[in-house]
Amino acid sequence: MFNFKDMMIGKKIGLGYGVITFILMGVVLVTIQQVKTMETITKRVVELRTPTAYASLMMLNGINHSLASLRGWIILGDPKFQTERALAWAEQIDPSLKQMHELASDWTDQENKTRLKAIEKEIDALKMSQQKIEDIARTPENYPAQKILFDQAEPLGKNIVAIVSKMIKLEMKNKMAIQNKRLIGVLANIETTISLSLERADEFLLSGKQEFKNESQENWKKNVEYMKTLQGNKKNLSGEQLRNFEKLQGGLNQLGPLMEDIIRIRSGEEWNWANHWVQTQAAPVAFRIKELLNDMNVIQEQLLENDIDEISNRTHFLIVLLVALFFAAALIIGVLGVSITRSISEPILNVSKLADELVHGNSRKKRLPIQSTNELGTLSHSFNELLDRLQEDKPNLKD
Numbered sequence: 001m002f003n004f005k006d007m008m009i010g011k012k013i014g015l016g017y018g019v020i021t022f023i024l025m026g027v028v029l030v031t032i033q034q035v036k037t038m039e040t041i042t043k044r045v046v047e048l049r050t051p052t053a054y055a056s057l058m059m060l061n062g063i064n065h066s067l068a069s070l071r072g073w074i075i076l077g078d079p080k081f082q083t084e085r086a087l088a089w090a091e092q093i094d095p096s097l098k099q100m101h102e103l104a105s106d107w108t109d110q111e112n113k114t115r116l117k118a119i120e121k122e123i124d125a126l127k128m129s130q131q132k133i134e135d136i137a138r139t140p141e142n143y144p145a146q147k148i149l150f151d152q153a154e155p156l157g158k159n160i161v162a163i164v165s166k167m168i169k170l171e172m173k174n175k176m177a178i179q180n181k182r183l184i185g186v187l188a189n190i191e192t193t194i195s196l197s198l199e200r201a202d203e204f205l206l207s208g209k210q211e212f213k214n215e216s217q218e219n220w221k222k223n224v225e226y227m228k229t230l231q232g233n234k235k236n237l238s239g240e241q242l243r244n245f246e247k248l249q250g251g252l253n254q255l256g257p258l259m260e261d262i263i264r265i266r267s268g269e270e271w272n273w274a275n276h277w278v279q280t281q282a283a284p285v286a287f288r289i290k291e292l293l294n295d296m297n298v299i300q301e302q303l304l305e306n307d308i309d310e311i312s313n314r315t316h317f318l319i320v321l322l323v324a325l326f327f328a329a330a331l332i333i334g335v336l337g338v339s340i341t342r343s344i345s346e347p348i349l350n351v352s353k354l355a356d357e358l359v360h361g362n363s364r365k366k367r368l369p370i371q372s373t374n375e376l377g378t379l380s381h382s383f384n385e386l387l388d389r390l391q392e393d394k395p396n397l398k399d
Helices: 009-076 077-107 110-137 142-172 177-207 208-232 240-266 273-359 376-399
Strands: none
Touching: 009 077, 009 110, 009 273, 077 110, 110 273, 142 177, 142 240, 177 208, 177 240, 208 240, 273 376
16 A cells, blocks of 8 residues: 655655656646647637628729719719729729638538528629629610600600691792691790700600699690691691601601600619619619628627637636646645655654764664655665664663
8 A cells, every 4th residue: 555654755855856847847738738729719800700701891992983983973973983993893893702601611601601602693693784784884775765865755846846847838839828827836836846846855854853844745735736737727728738748747747756765764763774783783782792701790790709708718818827826836846745745754753862862972772753654764774773773782881
């Protein structure tokens, strides 16, 4: 059975050093393990969480930048906005998407990986819609109502006015004064209402003001009424005038639907294709991307907060552990030191005390207690034997 008192002095000292070494090794190993764990978490924060948040923010800024540049191009037509939009894609959106794609393999949240796939699809849709908008924005095709007005309605209106002017000139040569004046007045009103209707339609296209729309429609209604009046006086028209009337009627039949299309298109949301596509295509796609990025950022912020909390908790745990180990080590070393010291010093003090008593002739029959079987126990045993031998030899010395 193990008995600390019976251990050799060297082994006791070795045991003390061994215990101290073991405690130090334990402290070092625990510290290394905790530091490595915190290093892993810190690396995850520095190389994964923070870059992901930065890439997400850069993509969001790039999308806003590209949309703002696109609107600038639509409104002002300055080529610098095309350059700005291209830079937004080349320096912000595309690099951030590439960076997130590279980081995604180490993401710990599966939902964010799914969101990234959705973002990639939406980014492709956004790029296509923006390019389509940019291509059409400063072209006549962007304004279908204006294209109808300039390419069809106005040329047709000029032809109609020319026909009416010709009819007025012919009518002025007619000798039937009263009927002549009446027809000239009707024809003049037709000419005026056609011109005013086209002018107000043009102003409505430019401003979008309701008053111009109303005036254009009112003049067209008046024109219809004047044509009915002219229709009622067909019997007073000459053969040439009848032919002109048929041309006039045919032109107005073509112009009427065109005017309706112009007003209808400008009154709706598709009068400006670029603006309409921004509102119905580019902006909704951008909004969906922003929602996905916001959802992703919420998760990333939570993960980042968790990592920071874990670092803080582990740091606190390490500090508490080191303090506890320090006091535990101090206690163990103290107890062990006292035990070793007492196990060594007490027998030596007993020998010294007994030797001192013998010098003064006292306690010749007193013997040292043998408390162990180590060197000190052997010393006590030998000292006792020496005293016994001296006690036995004392009578012989007297003889």
